[in-house]
Amino acid sequence: MLEVKNLVFAYPGQDTPWVFNFTVSPGQCIAVHGASGSGKSTVMNLLAGFLEPQSGDILWQDRSILSLPPWQRPMTSVFQEHNLFEHLDVQTNIGLGIHPGLKLLPDDQQAIENGLQSVGLGGLGKRLPGDLSGGQRQRVALLRAILRQQPVLLLDEPLTGLDSEARDLLRQLLLEQKSRGTIIILASHDKEDRRILADSVYRL
Numbered sequence: 001m002l003e004v005k006n007l008v009f010a011y012p013g014q015d016t017p018w019v020f021n022f023t024v025s026p027g028q029c030i031a032v033h034g035a036s037g038s039g040k041s042t043v044m045n046l047l048a049g050f051l052e053p054q055s056g057d058i059l060w061q062d063r064s065i066l067s068l069p070p071w072q073r074p075m076t077s078v079f080q081e082h083n084l085f086e087h088l089d090v091q092t093n094i095g096l097g098i099h100p101g102l103k104l105l106p107d108d109q110q111a112i113e114n115g116l117q118s119v120g121l122g123g124l125g126k127r128l129p130g131d132l133s134g135g136q137r138q139r140v141a142l143l144r145a146i147l148r149q150q151p152v153l154l155l156d157e158p159l160t161g162l163d164s165e166a167r168d169l170l171r172q173l174l175l176e177q178k179s180r181g182t183i184i185i186l187a188s189h190d191k192e193d194r195r196i197l198a199d200s201v202y203r204l
């Protein structure tokens with residue numbers, strides 16, 4: 001279980017801090033919902049460890065993860081800027097998500113190829129990110145995050161800008177992740193994303 005407990009945060013100069021509180025169980029998706037500027041990306045960044053709260057706690061399986069750096073937290077994030085390595089091809093970009101040292105086992109390579117097929121990018125593993133469309137890059141970033149198999153996925157507008165076919169494929173993939181027990185924290189302006197994926201809504 002992931003618990004966000006009285007997590008207090010304000011940017012420098014901000015008068016009223018946010019106080020975030022919510023709990024998510026394995027296999028559940030919580031949609032963080034609110035107007036533009038309400039703090040959705042901020043809470044994601046706090047969870048990921050890119051921002052430090054003033055007080056409060058984040059518990060994973062009853063233990064605080066607040067002192068852990070981002071790479072040691074049980075989560076993977078996909079934010080709007082996709083952070084693909086431009087000089088590495090698609091399959092290597094994804095492989096780095098699975099094993100940072102890139103010692104890919106045959107099973108991993110198969111998982112990458114299957115994953116690319118499942119998001120409609122079969123056969124594009126050797127392309128450089130610069131030779132993909134924006135939506136294709138987005139799918140690569142999301143697939144890389146999913147294949148890391150961390151217990152928690154932090155998704156900030158993950159499907160925005162994709163065509164309806166790609167959206168359907170990725171929603172399906174995210175539903176499969178949920179059924180395997182992955183927790184999803186989802187910030188999306190899209191009602192359909194929330195209706196299909198979310199079990200609860202956390203309003204900001």
Ligand SMILES: Nc1ncnc2c1ncn2[C@@H]1O[C@H](COP(=O)(O)OP(=O)(O)OP(=O)(O)O)[C@@H](O)[C@H]1O
Binds near residue numbers: 011035036041042
């Ligand atoms: N580094 C920063 N320093 C100061 N204020 C910031 C900083 N980053 C964000 N803010 C402010 O904090 C508020 C919340 O920003 P945040 O990006 O979390 O909103 P959001 O709900 O994700 O918005 P959107 O839906 O537009 O992406 C905004 O008013 C924003 O201007």
